[in-house]
Amino acid sequence: MAKRRTSTKTPLNSSDKKPSIFAYLKTRQAKTILGSFLILFSAFLCIAFISFFFNWQEDQSILTEFADKTVRSKNLLGKIGANLSHFFIYTGVGIAAFILAYQILLTGWYILFKKKFSSLIISWNWSLLAMIWISISLGFVYNKYALLSGVVGFEINEFLQAFIGKTGLVILLTFFLIAYLVLRYKVTFDKHIETLKIKREEREARKAEEQVLSKTAQEIVTPPDKTTEKIETVPLKTDQKEKSVVELSLEKQQPTISKYSDVTAKKEEISLNVDKTSGPVLKTEIPKEEEQEVEMEVEIDVAIGREEEHSTENLSNQLVKDFGEFDPTLELGNFKFPTFNLLKQYNESISIDPEELEANKDRIVETLKNYKIGIAEIKATVGPTITLYEIVPEAGIRISKIKNLEDDIALSLSALGIRIIAPIPGKGTIGIEVPNKKSTIVSMHSVISSKKFQESTMELPIALGKTISNETFVVDLAKMPHLLMAGATGQGKSVGLNAVLTSLLYKKHPAEVKFILVDPKKVELTLFNKIERHYLAKLPDVEEAIITDTTKVVHTLNSLCIEMDNRYDLLKAAMVRNIKEYNVKFKQRKLNPNEGHQFLPYIVLVIDEFADLIMTAGKEVETPIARLAQLARAIGIHLIVATQRPSVNVITGIIKANFPARIAFRVTSKIDSRTILDAGGADQLIGRGDLLYTAGNNLSRIQCAFVDTPEVEKITDFIGSQKAYAEAYQLPEYVDDESGTSLDIDISDRDKLFKDAAEIIVTAQQGSASLLQRKLKLGYNRAGRLIDQLEAAGIVGGFEGSKARQVLVPDFIALEQLLENEKNQ
Numbered sequence: 116m117a118k119r120r121t122s123t124k125t126p127l128n129s130s131d132k133k134p135s136i137f138a139y140l141k142t143r144q145a146k147t148i149l150g151s152f153l154i155l156f157s158a159f160l161c162i163a164f165i166s167f168f169f170n171w172q173e174d175q176s177i178l179t180e181f182a183d184k185t186v187r188s189k190n191l192l193g194k195i196g197a198n199l200s201h202f203f204i205y206t207g208v209g210i211a212a213f214i215l216a217y218q219i220l221l222t223g224w225y226i227l228f229k230k231k232f233s234s235l236i237i238s239w240n241w242s243l244l245a246m247i248w249i250s251i252s253l254g255f256v257y258n259k260y261a262l263l264s265g266v267v268g269f270e271i272n273e274f275l276q277a278f279i280g281k282t283g284l285v286i287l288l289t290f291f292l293i294a295y296l297v298l299r300y301k302v303t304f305d306k307h308i309e310t311l312k313i314k315r316e317e318r319e320a321r322k323a324e325e326q327v328l329s330k331t332a333q334e335i336v337t338p339p340d341k342t343t344e345k346i347e348t349v350p351l352k353t354d355q356k357e358k359s360v361v362e363l364s365l366e367k368q369q370p371t372i373s374k375y376s377d378v379t380a381k382k383e384e385i386s387l388n389v390d391k392t393s394g395p396v397l398k399t400e401i402p403k404e405e406e407q408e409v410e411m412e413v414e415i416d417v418a419i420g421r422e423e424e425h426s427t428e429n430l431s432n433q434l435v436k437d438f439g440e441f442d443p444t445l446e447l448g449n450f451k452f453p454t455f456n457l458l459k460q461y462n463e464s465i466s467i468d469p470e471e472l473e474a475n476k477d478r479i480v481e482t483l484k485n486y487k488i489g490i491a492e493i494k495a496t497v498g499p500t501i502t503l504y505e506i507v508p509e510a511g512i513r514i515s516k517i518k519n520l521e522d523d524i525a526l527s528l529s530a531l532g533i534r535i536i537a538p539i540p541g542k543g544t545i546g547i548e549v550p551n552k553k554s555t556i557v558s559m560h561s562v563i564s565s566k567k568f569q570e571s572t573m574e575l576p577i578a579l580g581k582t583i584s585n586e587t588f589v590v591d592l593a594k595m596p597h598l599l600m601a602g603a604t605g606q607g608k609s610v611g612l613n614a615v616l617t618s619l620l621y622k623k624h625p626a627e628v629k630f631i632l633v634d635p636k637k638v639e640l641t642l643f644n645k646i647e648r649h650y651l652a653k654l655p656d657v658e659e660a661i662i663t664d665t666t667k668v669v670h671t672l673n674s675l676c677i678e679m680d681n682r683y684d685l686l687k688a689a690m691v692r693n694i695k696e697y698n699v700k701f702k703q704r705k706l707n708p709n710e711g712h713q714f715l716p717y718i719v720l721v722i723d724e725f726a727d728l729i730m731t732a733g734k735e736v737e738t739p740i741a742r743l744a745q746l747a748r749a750i751g752i753h754l755i756v757a758t759q760r761p762s763v764n765v766i767t768g769i770i771k772a773n774f775p776a777r778i779a780f781r782v783t784s785k786i787d788s789r790t791i792l793d794a795g796g797a798d799q800l801i802g803r804g805d806l807l808y809t810a811g812n813n814l815s816r817i818q819c820a821f822v823d824t825p826e827v828e829k830i831t832d833f834i835g836s837q838k839a840y841a842e843a844y845q846l847p848e849y850v851d852d853e854s855g856t857s858l859d860i861d862i863s864d865r866d867k868l869f870k871d872a873a874e875i876i877v878t879a880q881q882g883s884a885s886l887l888q889r890k891l892k893l894g895y896n897r898a899g900r901l902i903d904q905l906e907a908a909g910i911v912g913g914f915e916g917s918k919a920r921q922v923l924v925p926d927f928i929a930l931e932q933l934l935e936n937e938k939n940q
């Protein structure tokens with residue numbers, strides 16, 4: 116039985132293995148060689164053809180003696196020229212063979228200058244038809260000269276005349292000529308009549324214009340005392356008149372300057388109305404700028420022509436112009452983000468107790484003195500729960516010496532949670548973190564309302580809490596790209612998870628992010644049920660969006676893998692590298708939704724109590740998690756995995772390797788700290804949200820923001836009360852081995868679209884459900900069922916993991932036979 120999976124295989128893969136000769140033929144060099152060859156070959160043919168017309172009779176006798184060196188041909192291009200010409204002209208299509216030479220020249224030109232081949236193919240088709248028509252027509256008109264029509268034209272002529280007679284042949288040839296002109300050059304009778312009409316109107320307009328011009332010229336030329344009658348009665352030819360206007364106006368323009376300007380004004384008017392044929396009359400008079408204007412008009416026409424080539428680009432631009440960029444939030448356009456007042460505010464001003472600071476400083480200095488470590492300088496930075504004492508040791512003191520004294524210093528300060536950082540990276544000082552006697556709560560309100568968070572442009576910003584210097588600490592989950600959270604029970608893990616989710620709820624629209632929540636403890640994340648139709652994603656036909664059951668977790672993880680494969684297919688089709696670029700392209704309407712493209716929300720999978728899952732499901736959970744962790748970053752699937760038990764059999768090597776971002780709350784042993792962070796330190800935290808964060812390099816000590824259950828409830832109520840989507844975001848269906856459909860599917864039980872599906876699969880030679888989904892516009896379930904039925908019928912092979920199934924039927928005929936045989940059984 117088979118799992119239904121979406122394939123990631125594409126036809127492109129096959130092209131990777133093409134022999135290198137094909138790859139070489141696509142190179143510029145090969146194209147230059149081929150293009151040049153064809154152009155020269157066309158010249159060769161032309162010369163041979165022309166020479167053939169003069170020497171064909173003499174050369175006819177030597178055609179059979181091709182191999183004989185002593186026999187010479189009269190053709191300029193020798194025996195090859197004579198033979199080729201004989202073949203194409205005499206036995207071929209006669210004089211029309213020149214069209215062939217022209218087409219070869221055109222092909223060479225197209226190859227050389229990278230033109231589109233589609234128009235070349237059209238040109239070839241038309242040329243072949245023209246060659247046959249010309250050859251038949253010439254055969255009909257000059258049937259005595261076989262050279263003009265060639266044997267082809269002559270024979271077809273004879274044949275047609277025997278059936279339809281001479282008159283019939285004339286009618287037939289005329290019909291083909293009309294059809295050719297109409298189809299190829301779009302010539303129609305009404306168009307022709309219209310052109311004639313326009314031409315007549317133009318002629319009349321020109322006459323009128325000439326009359327105006329000659330009249331005006333006469334006004335300038337003829338002194339007031341002269342009569343105009345004489346000039347009017349002398350009929351002049353158009354060009355004569357043009358000349359006279361030009362010459363006269365140049366000579367005699369001085370006396371009446373005002374009139375001259377009148378003339379130019381009139382001429383300008385005319386120039387706007389008359390057609391291009393009247394251009395020359397005015398050209399000598401038009402000032403240079405006006406000429407440029409006329410030229411510019413032509414250039415504009417050319418530019419429009421060029422734009423049409425980029426039709427997809429234009430279409431998307433046009434769509435964006437007409438409808439604006441695609442707005443994924445439009446369906447929930449009135450959605451309101453939760454307000455700050457839903458979050459509690461605490462007194463968060465850090466109280467500095469100078470006595471405490473002084474006492475701690477004295478103790479540190481004294482302890483170090485006991486070990487003969489002198490201090491040159493000491494500086495304190497007071498944070499919400501911790502104060503950092505930065506020490507600059509006296510010259511000559513080895514840092515490793517201080518590092519080794521960590522436990523002794525902690526003992527003499529008699530305080531829990533002391534951590535020594537020697538040296539502080541990038542600072543050259545040694546840090547000693549000492550917990551404050553009175554810690555300050557870092558509220559979610561303070562971090563969410565901070566400028567840093569509000570103004571962040573991150574994809575998935577998370578306000579984790581505050582640093583030791585009381586700065587809000589914001590990180591991007593999209594960059595992490597997965598997060599591992601661990602800590603002993605009661606140290607603030609659940610609060611931390613809520614802080615992460617709250618951050619995203621305050622910053623991301625339901626269209627932009629979806630959560631998959633796995634909560635084996637069944638109590639921690641239940642509040643998020645209220646925002647199921649806004650923010651949650653779930654498997655189809657599953658009631659509860661929050662997953663508590665191990666089997667469902669396995670199904671969901673595998674379904675996420677399918678979603679991942681699907682998304683990679685979409686990214687590949689869109690030719691982008693990641694979800695961000697994909698969504699930008701989609702918003703710009705450059706991706707067609709009819710081809711399966713859609714706006715992709717980020718998916719955040721949160722697993723609370725990962726240890727529990729690993730204990731019950733082991734590899735079944737670990738494998739898809741590892742796969743997702745390795746591959747899902749580019750397509751916007753991010754994992755947050757939390758566990759109480761940070762032992763190596765829970766946080767295995769493969770998982771750790773793919774979770775570079777880690778958060779450690781307080782743990783009970785150094786070993787646990789090492790398991791989580793690959794470093795000590797988490798065992799020295801003070802709990803209650805005190806955490807160490809690493810993204811693969813430095814450790815940062817953060818006080819996690821505190822958000823309690825009533826606050827989360829208020830936020831989810833606020834969101835839940837707003838208009839939601841019809842249903843939660845649907846993940847692809849996953850059918851595992853046990854629940855898979857039987858392969859003995861009865862022929863009568865087959866889907867209506869079975870035959871269509873079989874034809875699609877056989878044509879594409881690719882057995883994938885997603886192909887059927889796209890082509891037949893089906894849901895995943897139905898496409899999956901069809902694939903099962905195709906497998907049962909022996910049309911596609913079995914399930915092969917992430918690869919597309921093999922197609923077992925090579926072509927249509929074999930498919931027809933197979934289906935026919937089935938019916939007869």
Ligand SMILES: Nc1ncnc2c1ncn2[C@@H]1O[C@H](COP(=O)(O)OP(=O)(O)OP(=O)(O)O)[C@@H](O)[C@H]1O
Binds near residue numbers: 609822
């Ligand atoms: N950031 C914080 N600031 C202040 N107090 C906190 C913070 N985080 C947790 N606490 C305190 O610690 C208690 C336990 O926190 P939380 O429930 O998150 O622990 P946990 O690690 O999830 O425990 P478990 O694993 O048993 O669920 C909270 O009830 C709260 O009083």
